[in-house]
Amino acid sequence: MAEITLSNITKRFGDTLALDDVSMTVPNGAFVVLLGPTGAGKTTTLRLVSGLDQPDAGRIEIGGTDVTRMTPAQRNVAMVFQQYSLYPHMTVRENLGFPLKSPLLRYDDAQIARKVSEVAEMLQIAHKLDNKATALSGGEMQRVSIGRALVRRPEVYLMDEPLSSLDAKLRADLRVELKNIQAQSGVPFLYVTHDQIEAMTMASHVGVLDHGRLVQFGTPREIYEDPVSVYAASRLGLPRINILPADLFAGAPTGARYIGLRPEQIRQGDGAESRVIRVEHLGDQTRLHLKFRNHDLITVTDAHSGLRSGDIVQITPDAPFYFDASGARVH
Numbered sequence: 094m095a096e097i098t099l100s101n102i103t104k105r106f107g108d109t110l111a112l113d114d115v116s117m118t119v120p121n122g123a124f125v126v127l128l129g130p131t132g133a134g135k136t137t138t139l140r141l142v143s144g145l146d147q148p149d150a151g152r153i154e155i156g157g158t159d160v161t162r163m164t165p166a167q168r169n170v171a172m173v174f175q176q177y178s179l180y181p182h183m184t185v186r187e188n189l190g191f192p193l194k195s196p197l198l199r200y201d202d203a204q205i206a207r208k209v210s211e212v213a214e215m216l217q218i219a220h221k222l223d224n225k226a227t228a229l230s231g232g233e234m235q236r237v238s239i240g241r242a243l244v245r246r247p248e249v250y251l252m253d254e255p256l257s258s259l260d261a262k263l264r265a266d267l268r269v270e271l272k273n274i275q276a277q278s279g280v281p282f283l284y285v286t287h288d289q290i291e292a293m294t295m296a297s298h299v300g301v302l303d304h305g306r307l308v309q310f311g312t313p314r315e316i317y318e319d320p321v322s323v324y325a326a327s328r329l330g331l332p333r334i335n336i337l338p339a340d341l342f343a344g345a346p347t348g349a350r351y352i353g354l355r356p357e358q359i360r361q362g363d364g365a366e367s368r369v370i371r372v373e374h375l376g377d378q379t380r381l382h383l384k385f386r387n388h389d390l391i392t393v394t395d396a397h398s399g400l401r402s403g404d405i406v407q408i409t410p411d412a413p414f415y416f417d418a419s420g421a422r423v424h
C-alpha cells in the first residue's frame with residue numbers, strides 16, 4: 094500500500110484532450126471515487142495510473158517512486174475494468190488463482206487454494222469454482238474479475254465501475270465487502286462509478302472531473318455541502334440539486350445568477366406558494382415534485398405526508414448556494 098500522486102498530468106488522444114493538467118494525491122488507505130459524465134476522463138486516469146497508457150506530460154508516483162515510465166507489472170497494481178478480462182479456457186478456480194501463480198510471489202498450492210476459496214466465498218461464487226469462465230453469466234464473470242484483483246495485495250486497486258453489471262442486492266453486499274477490504278488492508282482504491290450511493294457510502298475522497306480537468310477534490314460531505322460550482326454540486330445528491338434563476342427568491346447576493354437548492358435546503362411551511370405536481374412515496378421518505386413560478390423543483394418531505402397533487406405548499410430557501418453566470422459558486 095502506498096500514496097499515489099499525480100502531478101500535472103496531461104493526456105491527449107489525437108485532438109481530444111482527455112486529461113488537462115490534473116494533479117491529485119490519493120492518500121494511503123484512501124478510497125477515492127472519480128465522478129463525471131461520459132468522456133470526463135475517469136477511465137483515462139485509471140489507465141494512466143495502471144501503466145496501460147502513458148501521459149503526454151506530468152508525473153505519477155506510487156509510494157514515492159516515479160512510475161511514469163514503468164510497465165503495469167512493475168507497478169504492482171490490481172485492476173478491474175468494465176469489460177471482463179478472464180481467461181475463457183480456464184475454470185473460475187484457475188482464473189482466480191492465476192495472479193498468485195507468479196514465481197515472484199512464492200505462494201504454495203495450499204496458500205493459493207485458501208486465498209481462492211476466501212475470495213470466492215466473499216463474492217458469492219464458490220459454487221461455480223469448477224465452471225469454465227465461458228459458462229458464466231455477465232454478473233458472474235464480473236465477480237471473477239473482481240476476485241482476480243482481490244486475491245492479491247497490490248500497491249493500489251484500480252476499479253472502473255466494477256459493480257455496475259450486478260443486481261441490487263449483490264451490489265449492496267459487495268459495497269460492504271470492498272469497503273472492508275480497504276479498511277483492513279489499507280490499500281488505496283481509485284474507483285470509478287456513476288452510482289451516487291456508491292460514491293457517498295464508499296468514498297473517503299471524491300474527485301470531480303469535467304472535460305479532463307479536476308474541478309474539485311474533497312470528502313463526499315465537502316462536495317455535497319460546499320460545492321465549487323453548479324457542475325460539482327450536480328454530481329452528488331439524490332434527488333439532484335435544483336438550479337433556478339437566483340432572482341426567483343429574495344435575498345440573492347450581487348453577482349448571483351443561479352440559486353442552488355438541495356432538497357433539504359427547501360423549507361416548507363412558510364414563504365412563496367408552489368403547487369404539488371406529483372408525490373412519490375419511497376418508504377423512508379416522500380419526494381415532492383413542485384411547480385414554482387413555471388419552474389420544476391424536487392424536494393423531500395415526511396414519509397407519512399398526506400400531501401397530494403394539486404395541493405399548495407409554501408416554500409423558502411434555507412441556506413442555499415448561489416452561483417454566477419458561469420456556474421461558479423459565489424456564496
Ligand SMILES: Nc1ncnc2c1ncn2[C@@H]1O[C@H](COP(=O)(O)OP(=O)(O)OP(=O)(O)O)[C@@H](O)[C@H]1O
Nearest residue numbers: 106109110111129130131132133134135136137138
Ligand atoms: N483510446 C482512445 N482513443 C481516442 N480517444 C480516447 C481514447 N480513450 C479515451 N478517449 C477520449 O478521451 C476522453 C476521456 O475518455 P475517458 O474514457 O477517460 O472518459 P470517462 O470519464 O471514463 O467516460 P466513461 O464514463 O464513458 O467511461 C473522451 O473524449 C474519449 O473519447
